[in-house]
Amino acid sequence: MTSPRQQRPNYVSRKASLFTESVIREMTREAMKYGAVNLSQGFPDFAAPDDIKRVAMQAIADDINQYAITWGARDFRQAIASKTLWYLGLEVDPETELTVTCGSTEGMIAAMMACVDPGEEVILFEPFYENYAPDAILSDARPRYVSLRAPDWTFDREELRAAFNERTKAIIVCNPNNPTGKVFTRDELEFIAALCREYDALCFTDEIYEHIIYPRDAVEDTDATAAPQHISMAQLEGMRERTVVVNSMSKTYSVTGWRVGYVLAPPEITNAIRKVHDFLTVGAAAPLQAAGAYALSLPPEYYAKLQSEYLARRDLLLPVLEEAGFRTFRPDGAYYIMTDISAFGFPSDVEFTRHLIRDIGVACVPGSSFYSHPELGAQQVRFCFCKKDSTLIAAAERLKKLGMRAEG
């Protein structure tokens, strides 16, 4: 006798079978396997600041080794509130409006699970950061996609308006944007905000690159007001009460492995997020939250230096990619460069990436992993530049081989 289960094993849930492993993280494993210079996954290969590390080590020595308060250590939440007031001009109550999470990754999924009911729609701009599609599936949301179009990754306002309807629960905005490097303008954000207000929708905004924004060169920017500037959706009128800001220590303090993030939301939403967060993870690492309290109290000069160092890295990699034959889309923020690979004549981004990793020795991420319809990204790949100069220079050396192949 065979049981129904033996005939057709179904140990894996429908939800889990609806998405694949992360392509970004897979590219890192491929890079390790083939010894490629890894410009795929967005993590720094340089050291985190010494003083932040020292505070973390001291916290362990001081026995901050047990669970912190589930929604975050009080000192850390206080530091987040003070920094948010300084940087965004927003008053935040650390007792009722903040939840500390295991990275912004957990922050986003906890917020979506706390707010979205089955069948409600969530609007996503595409290309999108890879996690949002599985986030939508895991939270039972129905994703609706609206295109960001190269070269400047703007959206069609009519297309966005048409995506909103009475089933819309929320829109996800990633600003500054991964993978495109787009920094949304005030005018664009106001347009999105007006639709959120009109349809009583929430905005989940992922702002983990809030400090990584590049000034424009004087020659290309005749209109000073066009210089990219970080504006949080929560700063716009009528949006604070309907915005969930997801943020993290990962990128700003170069500690992606610490897994410490936070979510800023109005009290009622925070309450729900805290419950989901509690049963997903209990809490983020206690000693690292102590270091977070220190990091978020650093002076403005820290952020100015971070920005100028990333600007130098961007300006190192851009010409390298262009000389190698890529068409690049110059980022205004974050630390990625999206490129067009049509000039190389490969049938797909996946085949091109395989060639780049195995034969040339440089890893990138295939563009299709950022789209709901893979064909839209079939001639794009993304490089990251959060790497030491020596790493970027090693990649440049290897990419010279690609140039020769493209010509020949």
Ligand SMILES: Cc1ncc(COP(=O)(O)O)c(C=O)c1O
């Ligand atoms: C837009 C965006 N959100 C979230 C994350 C993940 O951040 P965390 O380390 O805080 O979970 C990344 C990492 O690359 C990202 O690019």
